[in-house]
Amino acid sequence: MACEIEAARALLYATARMIDAGKKGYSKESSYSKLLPSDLAVRTAIEAIALMGPYGVLKEYHVEKRLRDAKITQIYEGTNEIQRTVIALELTKEAGTKAKAKEARA
DSSP states (O other), rough: OOOHHHHHHHHHHHHHHHHEEEEEESHHHHHHHHHHHHHHHHHHHHHHHHHHGGGGGGGGOOOOHHHHHHHTTTTTSOOHHHHHHHHHHHHHHHHHHHHHHHHOOO
């Protein structure tokens, strides 16, 4: 879990550096930076509950609250389904641009 969290953090920081540098066209990267950490937060919370067994769902341990908090990150500021759509559109645009460039060289 810690490894995946560090990878998500690195992705987020890389995207922030792109934006701070004034680069244009960071839509795909910002969607990656919303999608991956929010999905990871839910998976990590579920794993934490599983590791704790029956104690994981008791309110006094606050793990179940972490799952609820993680789940909301998948919903607000653009649902993860919307982020997946944005990523797919950007990848499709990139593929089309590469195909046109390849045709132009041929």
